[in-house]
Amino acid sequence: MTIEPGPARYDAIVVGAGFSGLYALHHLRGLGLRVRVLERAHNVGGTWLFNRYPGARCDIESIEYSYSFSDEIQQEWVWTETMPTQPEIEAYLNFVADRLDLRRDIAFDTDVVAMTFDETACEWLVATAAGESYAAPFLIAATGILSVPLEPTIPGMDTFAGTSLFTSRWPEAGADLRGRRVGVVGTGSTGVQLIPVVAEEAGHLTVFQRSPAYTLPWTVRPFAPGELDELKAQYPQIRAAQREHPVGAARLSAFSVLLEMLAKPPLKSASREDRIRAVEERGIMGALDWGDLFFDIEANRMAAELYGEAVARIVTDPATARALTPSHPFACKRPIIDQGYYQTYNRDNVTLVDLRTDPIVSVLPTGIKTGSEIGSGVHELDVIVYATGFDAMTGALSRIDVRGRDAASLGEFWATEGPLSYLGLAVAGFPNLFTIQGPGSPSAAANFVAAMEQNVEWIGACVSYLRRHGYRTIEAQPDAQQNWMDQAAAIVESTVLVHPSCNSWYNGGNVPGKKRRYMGYTAGIPEYRRQCDEIAAQDYAGFTLA
Incomplete structure (x- = not known):
């Protein structure tokens, strides 16, 4: 009789090894968790690995479009231009992965095809295209907001x-x-x-x-000459200003x-x-x-x-x-x-x-x-x-067979109800699944790295709280989720951001058949952080802990 091996078990599984996934791995590992990152590509970098077209460049200054959690990294890495090109960002992420010894916990060339919540065991089961399986109580989707390109469908x-x-x-x-x-x-x-x-x-x-x-x-x-050294000497002030700036x-x-x-x-x-x-x-x-x-x-x-x-x-x-x-x-x-x-x-x-x-x-x-x-x-x-754009914010997870309570499909939920989530961090009906920069987060209207770091740190604090207090699951409440998305929508209701003539990846109008909703939170990162911290301080108000 042959006994099939069970899934490889961890405390947390992270899907994606771009900016978000690398920091999630480092941060959760620092909290004492056994973490495994699953990455479909052959290397780190996420969006900045694949989008290497001529002229690719970030629209945030390099010294701010970078990790702030490590002074050693920001002092050691040498940016060459005011706004970094794709090759430089890709090299930076490789430097970070090596500097923090992250590769040993990353499974490359691993294409996640299904993620299923086991309600009895209170854990997520993750399946790959190669037939591998993983299990963990906590699942962090670091799948990116612009990681799924829209393939054109032009005849011929x-x-x-x-x-x-x-x-x-x-x-x-x-x-x-x-x-x-x-x-x-x-x-x-x-x-x-x-x-x-x-x-x-x-x-x-x-x-x-x-x-x-x-x-x-x-x-x-x-x-x-000497300009970058002067900026590095001012990093404490630069990061403090970033933290208080609406877009980071x-x-x-x-x-x-x-x-x-x-x-x-x-x-x-x-x-x-x-x-x-x-x-x-x-x-x-x-x-x-x-x-x-x-x-x-x-x-x-x-x-x-x-x-x-x-x-x-x-x-x-x-x-x-x-x-x-x-x-x-x-x-x-x-x-x-x-x-x-x-x-x-x-x-x-x-x-x-x-x-x-x-x-x-x-x-x-x-x-x-x-x-x-x-x-x-x-x-x-x-x-x-x-060069035909992306299925933003929800595209990556919608293309994975994600099943929550009662085998509900996340992709079907977003297709029928629209791109909803609570804080951009969790979706009702999908316990212990954390989404970095999901719908309702500041990601679309902010410095992605600054907003992402806050997300990762909030998730880390939440997981620590659950483990410390013996909770096995945390799940967004539908009413809290709807209230949050309504609040985000109210902020832009009187602006041109939601004008019906605009088909943007901000509102999903660039994707045929996608339910339209402005997916960003535009009150600014400081206000978003304040509300996230307030919710955590109230024993995670709007979530059900069990």
Whole structure:
């Protein structure tokens, strides 16, 4: 008689080895727990491992988009630029994994396919694609908010005879685009970063734009000699300022610029002369830097017109400039930093196709066909690059078969009820499952690393409390969950963030069939932390402990 081996048992299982998973492993291990991290990739890095497309860069300053829990790490690591590129962030996470000896507790190339809560044993059973099984009373989903790319479904994609590339899984060895006819589909944050870099290398670049982007012109530079050392000496003050800042980034960032706009004069009361002067003096930022854009859709539309005028001062072809002018409200999508994006369209080797007026019909063996007339609008290409966005916040866990009480499916719950959670940390009906940066957390509107550290530390304190007091389960209460999401929704109710014309990953509108709900918590990290701490101090109010 053969006895099948049981699952490998731990005190906690963490799914994912990106920023969140690495810190969760280190923090929980420091609390005395036996922890196993399951990571589907061959290495650490999460989103920053896969999204290695040319131009990939963070929009938070490097000294703030980094772990704050270890002074040794922040003093030892050497950033080279004010805002880090993908290779530098990937190298940083590898440095942290080695410096803290984290790899010994990570199972790489381990694709989690199912997670089931055993109500009798009060533990989670985790199954992998390779048939391995793990068990632990606590399960931490560090699966990322932008880790599941949206695969385009354009007819004929599989017939293309050239090279098809996806920004979310760019070849590790890179791609040689020199002299080639390249098409880029998508002009979100990824496309805006990618397009200027590709244009310098490609023989000809054709950009297929469905939704024009608002961008914030930015200067990224290498640190001057001695500058980083001076900043490191100020880390206590920098981290203290971060902790009190609403978006967790006290220095210059795309998010902090948006906050500063709130204090500016209203656009609607500005004279035409004042508006033109703002554009003449500050270009695109002059078109956007007004205080009423977030709450007044009419002011927002006026800003869009002014933005178009600013773009027309950069882009020499009037038709291209008009096509680059956005039609959705400013700020309803994630802000994008811009390094020479509009100037790229003045190059002789760059063509813009506006899909609002000339939609893609199909991919052909030789390129992409647009328009509706047979035989017209064929763009001959050697390479097609797809930069088509993400199923954010809930996408990763929805693609795993997660079963809670009574075998309820998490994916089905979110599909029918919408992306609900309590604090962004737990979902009713799924005991002992902690979600880092889930719906209702500040992640979408903040410095991810600063918000994530708070999540991990709160989870660690919660698990310690449960173990210390002999509780076996903790579960979000449905009413508390709904109240929390209602509170988050009320904060943005009077803003353009929820305007029906905006299809953003913030609200799930970019994913066909996804139930729309603004998924972020925008009252700021300090207020979020205060409420989380208050709930914990009240013996985890809104949770059922058993």
